[in-house]
Amino acid sequence: EVQLVESGGGLVQPGGSLRLSCAASGFTLSSHAMSWVRQAPGKGLEWISTISGNEGSTYYADSVKGRFTISRDSSKNVVYLQLKSLRAEDTARYYCAHLQSGLGYCTSTSCLYYFDNWGQGTLVTVSS
Amino acid sequence: DIVMTQSPDSLAVSLGERATINCKSSQSVLYSSNNKNYLAWYQQKPGQPPKLLIYWASTRASGVPDRFSGSGSGTDFTLTISSLQAEDVAVYYCQQYYSTPPLTFGGGTKVEIK
Numbered sequence: 001e002v003q004l005v006e007s008g009g010g011l012v013q014p015g016g017s018l019r020l021s022c023a024a025s026g027f028t029l030s031s032h033a034m035s036w037v038r039q040a041p042g043k044g045l046e047w048i049s050t051i052s053g054n055e056g057s058t059y060y061a062d063s064v065k066g067r068f069t070i071s072r073d074s075s076k077n078v079v080y081l082q083l084k085s086l087r088a089e090d091t092a093r094y095y096c097a098h099l100q101s102g103l104g105y106c107t108s109t110s111c112l113y114y115f116d117n118w119g120q121g122t123l124v125t126v127s128s
Numbered sequence: 129d130i131v132m133t134q135s136p137d138s139l140a141v142s143l144g145e146r147a148t149i150n151c152k153s154s155q156s157v158l159y160s161s162n163n164k165n166y167l168a169w170y171q172q173k174p175g176q177p178p179k180l181l182i183y184w185a186s187t188r189a190s191g192v193p194d195r196f197s198g199s200g201s202g203t204d205f206t207l208t209i210s211s212l213q214a215e216d217v218a219v220y221y222c223q224q225y226y227s228t229p230p231l232t233f234g235g236g237t238k239v240e241i242k
Contacts, residue, residue, distance in 0.1 A: 035231070037178075044221065044233060044234075044235050044236045045170075045172075045178065045221055045223075045233045045236075046233070047229075047230055047231040047232070047233070050229065050231075059228075059229040059230075060229070061229070061230050062230075095177055095178075100183075105159075105162065105164060107159045107161075107166065107226055107227065109226075109227050109228070110166075110225060110226065110227060110228040110229075112225055112228045112229070112231060113166070113168075113183070113225045114168035114180060114183045114223065114225055115168075115170075115178070115180060115223075116180045116183075116189065117180075118177035118178055118179070119177065120176075120177055121177055
């Protein structure tokens with residue numbers, strides 16, 4: 001059974017940093033694409049980053065590019081999201097999600113598909 | 129980027145009645161090479177993470193009751209709950225994966241009991 005457990009959220013001042021972790025079980029991370037999706041209080045879902053399986057290519061939303069970094073530790077089966085230069089508008093619950101991806105149904109621009117497993121999320125609050 | 133627009137923002141339906149949610153993409157998400165629509169639907173109940181309901185526009189995810197169905201093609205899609213149950217109260221989101229990144233979601237539709 002796939003399980004995703006996020007940790008590392010908390011209260012941080014504007015301009016500060018935080019590292020989120022997502023511990024995966026039930027599958028081998030290095031072969032699967034993983035994403036972070038956030039949800040501001042009372043708002044909708046926003047995809048922010050993906051790390052692909054095997055080659056480990058990384059992708060970011062424009063809103064976080066240059067400030068957030070996704071990575072993984074295959075030996076620990078953990079995905080990370082490093083958050084830097086945090087702003088009030090980064091306040092949200094951050095979900096780790098397994099992303100179906102890969103060869104077989106790629107379009108001319110994408111091999112990233114849908115999110116089939118989600119963690120419970122970890123809350124990040126950016127405030128002074 | 130492909131923009132996803134859902135309607136209505138909210139709807140109230142009586143128990144046992146049909147609920148219909150619409151999702152429109154700013155460009156087609158139908159890939160002509162394989163005739164697949166790159167669209168998914170999610171359900172998010174209060175205090176819970178989203179849950180995958182439908183992918184490839186009309187394929188139900190494992191364990192999803194058959195009262196949930198997805199339809200549509202190209203730019204216009206519909207999620208239908210054929211007979212609303214109390215446990216279906218939630219916010220529903222569509223998501224495109226035709227042209228990524230970014231993976232984009234609709235703004236959500238809140239379904240309540242009338």
